[in-house]
Amino acid sequence: xxxxxxxxxxxxxxxxxxxxxxxxxRKEIIAPIHDQESGYRYYTTWDLHMLIRAxxxxxxGLSIEETAGILQSxxxxxxxxxxxxxxQIIEKNIIYQMNLLKRLRTNRKLISRSESLNFTxxxxxxxxxxxxxxxxxxxxxxxxxxxxxxxxxxxxxxxxTALFPQEHIEKGNKEFYYxxxxxxxxxGVLDIKESEYVHYYPEHxxxxxxxxxxxxxxxxxxxxxxxxxxxEKNNLQLAGDVISQVVSMWKPKEEYFNYHNIWIPIK
Numbered sequence: 001x002x003x004x005x006x007x008x009x010x011x012x013x014x015x016x017x018x019x020x021x022x023x024x025x026r027k028e029i030i031a032p033i034h035d036q037e038s039g040y041r042y043y044t045t046w047d048l049h050m051l052i053r054a055x056x057x058x059x060x061g062l063s064i065e066e067t068a069g070i071l072q073s074x075x076x077x078x079x080x081x082x083x084x085x086x087x088q089i090i091e092k093n094i095i096y097q098m099n100l101l102k103r104l105r106t107n108r109k110l111i112s113r114s115e116s117l118n119f120t121x122x123x124x125x126x127x128x129x130x131x132x133x134x135x136x137x138x139x140x141x142x143x144x145x146x147x148x149x150x151x152x153x154x155x156x157x158x159x160x161t162a163l164f165p166q167e168h169i170e171k172g173n174k175e176f177y178y179x180x181x182x183x184x185x186x187x188g189v190l191d192i193k194e195s196e197y198v199h200y201y202p203e204h205x206x207x208x209x210x211x212x213x214x215x216x217x218x219x220x221x222x223x224x225x226x227x228x229x230x231x232e233k234n235n236l237q238l239a240g241d242v243i244s245q246v247v248s249m250w251k252p253k254e255e256y257f258n259y260h261n262i263w264i265p266i267k
Contacts, residue, residue, distance in 0.1 A: 004033060004042035014051060021051065027068045029054050060086050099189050103157050106183075110247040114210045114259040119230050124206045124263035126184030127243060129161060130198045133178045147197045148180075154190045157182050160246035162260060164221040166238055174220040181245065201243060206263040207231060211244075215256040227264055240265035 007018045014021075024030055025041075030050050032041040050071065057067040060083070070079050130151050132138060140148065151158065161181040168175055182192055184203070194200040207230065211223050224242065231237070244260035251257070 002044040002046070004044055005048075007032075007041055007043065010043045010048060010051070013048065014055075024051060024054060027064055029068050029071055061090060062086055096189060099186055100156070103183075103186060107159075107247060110245065110261050111259070114247050114261060118209075119227060120208045121266070122206065122208045124201075124204050124208075124243065124265070126187075126203045127161075127181045127201045128184065128187055128192050128194065128198055129163065129179055129181040129201060129243070131163075131177045131179040135175055135178070144197050147195065151180060151182075151192075151198065154182055154192065157186050157190055160249075160258075162219065162244040162246075164224070164242040166241050166265075169221050169224075169238065169242065174222070176219065176221065181243075201241070204240060204263075204265045205267075207236065207266050209262045209264070211260050211262060213258050213260060224262065224264065227262070231264070231266065236266045238264065239267035 005013075007021055011018045011021055021030075021043075025032060030043070030047040032043045032047060034041055054067050054071060057070055058064065062070065062082070066082065070082055073079055130148055131144075132140075132148060158180045159182075161179055163177045163179065165173075165177070167173075182190060184200075187193070192198065207227055209224075209227050213219050213223070221242065228238075242262065242264050244262045246258050247261055249256065249258040
C-alpha cells in the first residue's frame with residue numbers, strides 16, 4: 001500500500017542520525033515495519049511526517065515525554081491545552097530575554113560614561129538593594145544570608161553597589177555598606193519585593209558622577225569631595241543616601257579595579 005524506506009534513507013531526508021530515529025521509536029513516537037526474516041526496519045511517509053511533527057513539538061520546547069504523549073493523544077483539546085501552556089512558557093522566556101537585552105544595553109551605556117568626571121543632574125532609577133557587607137567585612141545573620149542567596153539568583157540583572165548613608169556623611173563617619181542591587185524596571189520580571197533586608201530606594205533627582213576605585217585604597221565618602229564642592233558652589237543640598245552602581249571590574253595583575261557610577265540625591 002505504501003512505499004517503504006530504510007532507516008538510512010529516512011535519516012538522510014531529515015538530516016538526523018539513524019540512532020536518533022531509533023530513539024524516537026523507543027519512545028513509541030513511530031512504529032516502523034519490522035521484516036521478520038531480515039530483521040530490518042522499514043519506514044513509510046507516515047513515519048517521516050510523524051518525525052517532522054515530533055521535532056516541531058521538541059522545537060517548541062516540549063520534552064520528549066510530552067512530545068510522545070501529545071502524539072499519542074486523540075483529543076485536540078488536550079493537545080491545545082499542552083501547547084497553550086508551552087506558549088505561556090515561551091512568552092515568559094521572551095520577556096525575560098528582552099529585559100536581559102535591555103539590561104546589557106544599559107550596562108554598555110553606563111560603561112561608556114564611566115570615565116567622564118563631568119557632573120550632571122539626572123534622575124536615579126528606583127533601586128532594590130540588599131547588603132553583602134559593612135565596609136569590607138561580611139557579617140550577616142542566617143536570614144540575611146538566605147535572602148542574599150535568593151537575590152544572587154537574579155544574576156545577571158544584579159549589580160554591585162556601595163551605599164554611603166546620609167547620616168554617616170553628615171557626621172564624618174567613613175563607614176559604608178556594600179551590596180547588590182537591581183533596577184526597579186526589572187523587579188517585576190524577577191519578582192523582587194521590599195522586605196526586612198531588601199530595601200527600596202525610589203527614583204530621585206541626583207547629581208551624577210563616576211569614580212574609579214582600587215583594592216589598594218580604602219573606599220570612603222571622601223572620594224565624593226569634588227561632587228560636594230560642586231554642590232556647595234551651586235547651592236545644592238544632600239537629600240538622601242548616596243548609592244553607586246559598579247559598571248565594570250578588572251584585575252590586570254595583583255590589584256582589583258572598578259568603576260562606580262554615583263547617584264547623590266539633591267534638593
